[in-house]
Amino acid sequence: MTLFLQLLVEGLVIGSIYSLVALGYTMVYGIIELINFAHGDIFMMGTLVSLFMVTNVFHLTDVSKMSLGGMLVMLVVTCLASIVICALLGVLIERIAYRPLRNAPRLAPLISAIGVSLALEDIAKAIIGPNPVAAPYLVPLVHYSIGSVDITNTDIIVLVVALVLMVGLQWLVTSTRIGRAMRAVAQDREAAALMGVNVDRVIAITFLIGAGIAGAGGFVFLLSTNNTVFNIGFELGLFAFTAAVLGGIGNLVGAMLGGLVIGLIRALVTYIPDRDLPFGLPHGGVAWQDAVVFAILILILVFRPTGLLGQQLAEKV
């Protein structure tokens, strides 16, 4: 039971990072129906920017020697830098690789996105090399025990940041002018354009916000795991994208939910013992993590073809 609860907490933490990245996938998909394969790599760039900020700008070696104020300044500045740079990167990518393809066949931007993804990974590899890079602790690690479950302060930070960003985004989309414009463009680009919405600008802003959130995701990821690698964006991005689809692609709440569900599944699967079927799986659950996630995804989609919270798109007959 303890182990179960412990895994639950771990699942929630990693799940909320998936959710943050999934938001970007789902926003972009919602507005231009593109699977933005480069989004995971923007997240990866977020981890790199955060790493660069703490090691090269703040010259962090041991956080326990820092004053509380200094640490807070470092965290906030690092997070903001990550958000801003990722947001700009997102807009830049949209401008270069996707905007010229607005009216192209559907799969052309997809391939373009794959190209950007490959390019970003190689750039990252050129910067940090092919191996995982460890980061120093960004906050002094504190363990809390609730019952027998162990929670660290970084876990709590991750959850809080994720929650704040998600609520903020939800508010932005439902209650602001730009949010309304985004929804209008997502519904019907031509009609929105006729109504005076600057479609290009709205799409750029969508990329800006989505990539910014991925930047924040990159920051909290570094904070909670203390390492990064050039292809983390690819792997994590795959699950984030899966989360977006699971929740119902184009649906913000769905993306959050999907992220949490996948985080939980991945955590709980490790619980499966190393035994032959039917009492376990050869090599234990860890070896099957990804397979189980996708198997459950397929099962869910069989019964809910448009995801957990997906709306049925109406097609006129």
Place this chain on the structure above:
Amino acid sequence: MTAEHEQAPQSTRQPLLELKKVTKHFGGLAAVQDVDLAIYPQEIVSIIGPNGAGKTTVFNLITGIYLATSGEIIFEGQPLKKASPHQVVQRGLARTFQNIRLFNNMTVLENVLVGEHLRLKASILDAVFRPPWVKQEEEEARRRAIELLSFFGQHLVDRQDEYVINLSYADRRRVEIARALASEPKLLLLDEPTAGMNEAETMEAVHYIRRLRDELHLTILLIEHKLMVTMGISDRIAVLDYGRKIAEGLPDEIRRDERVITAYLGKAATADRQTWQVALRPQPEGEANNHHE
């Protein structure tokens, strides 16, 4: 105008298609409610009604695109039950769409060939190995497709290799009908076959719809907004309003039906009756009102 089979008492014959209390709900909204309708062999029946009356929904129910919430659809004495769209085609119903749904990046000929899909036998292995009978079947299919196109005149035959997207609106409608004919239907459902056509094209459409019945012995159910057209070619007319059938009868009866007039013009518009009567006059007149969007 009145075809001779009109005289035969309908009750003695078995209807080709029969709708019994067909109802369709979308969520809480009843798009079609308790619609009864019977269509007899070689009849031309029109469904008319204001926008949003549920006409196309009826078509979608008949052709298996939507599943009726309740009620029964019977074709040749056998219920269609839960037949999916292609099974419906197999039974002998073919349709066209209001917003022409052709395969835009295929040629005219290929579009009609797709319509012949069910008639052809070649399986995937036959397609790869292409034994002589498959070659023959393909040739035969092409010959038939061209024959169908020639129903609308040499002019479509000449354009058999054109992508349909390059055709005029009226020609696209014709190709869509040819594609529907290719499946050898007994009942043809035409969803607004003259929408978007000019006066001359409309008259031509009326002409060939009648020929479809007279020469190919088809039964035709059509949705039409141009009352001039419906009044002209229908043997019978059914009127839908808010998903319910409010009237059914001969064109002359419909023209005089109070409920129909109210449904079309609204209660306040009694003053417009004169116009209405003019609009419904069966003879094609120069400025007959086009009640379509």
Place this chain on the structure above:
Amino acid sequence: MAMLVPSQILPQTGETRRLLLKWVIAFLVPVLVFTLVWSGEAILNAALLAIFFPGSFSIAAIAAGLFMLLFYGIITGLTGYLVAADSGRQSLLDLWISMFFFTVVPILLIYITANLFVGLAASVVVWAFYYYGRRLVRRFRPPAPLPPLPSLKVLDAEMRATLLTRARLGSFWFALSFSLIWLLVDLLFYFTGQYGQASLVFLVWILLRSVLLPVAGWLLGSLGGLVAIRHAVPANGNGSNGDRAGAPVSTRRLRLLSATRAREEARDLVPNDLPLRSTGARNFYLLLLLALLVFYPMIDPFLFGPGTDSRLDNYGNAGYYVILALGLNIVVGFAGLLDLGYVAFFVIGAYTWAMVGSPQLTVLTGIHINPDIWPWLFWPMLIVAALIAALWGVLLGAPTLRLRGDYLAIVTLGFGEIIPIVVQNLDKYTNGTNGLTGIYSPAFFGVHWNVSTSEPYYYLILVLIAIVLLANLRLRDSRIGRAWIAMREDEIAAAASGINLTRTKLLAFAAGAFFSGIAGAYYAAKLSTVTSGNFSFSDSVIYLAMVVLGGLGSIPGVVVGALAVYAVNVLVLPQLDALGNDPSSIIYPIYTHILQVIPNFSFSNIRNLIFGIILVVLMIFRPEGLIPSTRRRHELHHTEAEGVEITSLDTPPGAPGFESEMRVE
């Protein structure tokens, strides 16, 4: 109709001279460059040596010589055809310049880089600049636009005879001038004593050749002329029966077609404004390509020197990418179902042969098979592997039928992730991450198969590609292919035309997976080892890139796309470091410059960066792919023109539509 005076229709007699000049020079230059600067001469000489000097007998050299004769023959015939087929509207200079860029430049670049793919890649770069330059020039001096069907003229019997004569003259003059120049050069060599001891044979050959070539030219010209006549617009072609296969295109029908469509149709016809792109010319190209592919292993040593085996090995690998791309094209290109997990079927195919064709079979089942017979099992297992993959294709397809668009994509993606994990974790059967080794090569009469000789695999993959290609072409033009394309275009209309969406989708998945299974079995046999770690999502992505880059739904496009992606990714980019370090190469100076700025720079570190940029740039400039299917090109140009659809006002607002309601079981 036949009243038209020939002189008005075909270029006049004075014109004939101009046409001869035009085409003879256009082909003489590249052929001479190839022959004299490069290997044409050497290959033929080697063949002569092999025949007349017993010590140096070699079948390969004779075969290579045979290819060269074929090569010269096809080019001569082509020249005749072009002289006959040309409507004379394309200007001399235009043609010569483009011929120079598209033949001489690649020949020279391949010669300089001594590497087929690096040379071709460099040529592509040059072509890009050429196109850019041409566009600039045209902006200043726009050429008179070609009307859609300017040359669409009816030809009667007399004019056909003129065509035939013209074709003969074309080939004859080409052959004559070629042989004269060649003779001069060879005599020069001869009298400077370059040919040494074998000189007499060569002298006889040179003289004989000079006489025979013009004669052969005359004969081949007749051939070219016959091809041209086959495509000539017939005088009495009313085409009223409209049978595309048999009856010729009628001029009247062509005039009724829209400009774009008519231009496509008119490509088949003679006289032709752009004869190089006409169907008749294409037959010659195909023949040439076929000859090249068949004889390639023999010519390769003459062209690129030692290392033939490793090059053939690469082409053998490129081959299964072609099969994979063709298979994926059925799913994505024809049926319009986005598949991001195509690698799964490849894995299944590979493991099928790996588990049956390796000692693992004995380990698992205890069955012992005579090692002489074992390799023969490859052939039936090739089919079995494909069938098993197809079965899995159906199994994957089944749950996805209700899904649309990108939901489908994610399920296929998931499947592509699951399969390698399953293979990896069921190590009891598959040997997990250690993989399976000692997989048998196929066996065939009198062929020595072995992992280190690539030639048998080269021919095997050639045959497999030919079969898959033929199957694809036939499928496309069949009832099933039409159903796939119809489904891609509009599912609802397809269903309403009697197409069973369930079946059709499953068939697409099965057919795609089938070809992937073939590729997989071939891969296992060629590598003789498979490891689960070698397959991942990024492979699926690469396959997809091949298909989209080549041109969705276009069979030639997909083949080119697969070769291009493979070449760039495997043959060109990894070569860049070696090339950069080689002082004689063209990129050496650039490389050294970069090294001065970034000391530990290496192209291998930025392979994906370059590849990624290439993908983005190509998509931006050619979103429809390198060789789009005519349909697709069309679609692209009409997306905007299509405008707003008349929407069905009969659907109640907010009503859940077709998606949720349509029943596909």
